Amino acid sequence: MLSLTHSLFTTIFLVLVILLHPSNAQLSSTFYSSTCPNVSSIVRNVIQQALQSDSRIVASLTRLHFHDCFVNGCDGSLLLDQGGNITLSEKNANPNNNSARGFDVVDNIKTSLENSCPGVVSCADILALAAEASVSLAGGPSWNVLLGRRDGLIANQSGANTAIPAPTESLANISAKFAAVGLNTTDLVALSGAHTFGRGQCRFFNQRLFNFSNTGSPDPTLNTTYLATLQQSCPQNGSGTTLNNLDPSSPDTFDNNYFKNLLINQGLLQSDQELFSTNGSATIAIVNNFANNQTAFFEAFAQSMINMGNISPLTGSQGEIRTDCKKVNGS
Incomplete structure (x- = not known):
């Protein structure tokens, strides 16, 4: 009787574990090993080709995965164009409009995969694979x-407007947005480290340069030499779309210089600098650790990308495998 009760309890426990962690149970690193065994090298080759003429592409592709996963989970919804049943595209939401890029490279990856293994690899998985290949190609970790x-x-355009962390938000607000999708403080700091490559437009940080929080003065957490450089690049009535390196020291390399910059008040975005300059925040010790130990950052980043990739994926018979990432099949 005892053993029967024990085995029943074990069975119930296992069922609960599977129900509580469906994504971990269903996503697998070997998912395409028989149906599209070369998927990773196909993705990487297309990105390598794009990288020859566009040094920004690896940062842009990494950002697409992030902006996809924070809205409706990692489902490729960011890639859908307006049209048919899609009345409001996420591409036109504030965090993406005229700043999200790399969609043409995603289309090229999809075309290559359709030629090699038609109808097999989802656009959502392409974004996850493209992010890993991009980070790796820029000198960062692999996973x-x-x-x-x-x-x-x-x-979900309204979801994109509210769920994606904004560069002008407080650390408390951004932490809440990460918590809402099951990511913790270490994930927040590690994933912010993706700003070690890529560019930011003036409009995403110029509120720090002249009239921070309506004080009539610049953001006091900005290094004064760095401030002068940014004021030249982004004058008060200048173009909001001028590009600036997110990491002035090594803008196209994935390394831990982003965190070293925060220690000397050279974070470009308000949301970057607040990780180190918010008094009493748990993020400060993590920033210090990553600034002093690139290996620790790389390990944490790889794990946090896996965690982010696990946000509410559609699996099994849910959703579909799009043949064109820009539109739902049959539309």
Whole structure:
């Protein structure tokens, strides 16, 4: 009787574990090993080709995965164009409009995969694979990407406007947005470290340069020499779309210089600098650790990318495998 009760308890416990962690149970690094064994090298080759003429592309592709996962989970919804049943595209939401880029490279990856293994690899998985290849190609860590996501049938523009962390938000607000999708403080700091490559437009930080929080003065946490450089690049009535390196020291390399910059008040975005300059925040010790230990940053970043990739994926018979990442099948 005791053993029967024990085995029943064990069975119930296992069922609960599977129900509570469906994504971990269903996503797998070997998902395409028989149906599209060369998927990773195909993705990497297309990105390598794009990188020859566009040094920014690796940062842009990494950002697409982030902006996809924070809205409706990692379902490729960001990639859908307006049209058909998609009345409001996430591409036109404030965090993405005229700043999200790399969609043409995603389309090129999809075309290559359709030629090699038609109807097999989802657009959501392409974003996850492209992020890992991009980070690796820029000198950052590699990790085993968990795969098996399917593509969503809807876009959520209002969700994109509210769920994606904004560069002008407080650390408390951004922490809440990470917590809402199951990511913790270490994930927040590690994933912010993706700003070690890529560019930011003046409009995303110029509120820090002249009239911070309506004080009539610049953000006091900005290094004064760095401030002068940014004021030249982004004058008060200048273009809001002028590009600036997120990491002035090594803008196209994935390294831990982003965190070293924060220690000397050279974070470009308000949301960057607040990780180190918010008194009493748990993020300060993590920034210090990553600034002093690139290996610790790389390990944490790889794990946090896996964690982010696990946000509410569609699996099994949910969603579909889009043949064109820009539109739902049959539309």
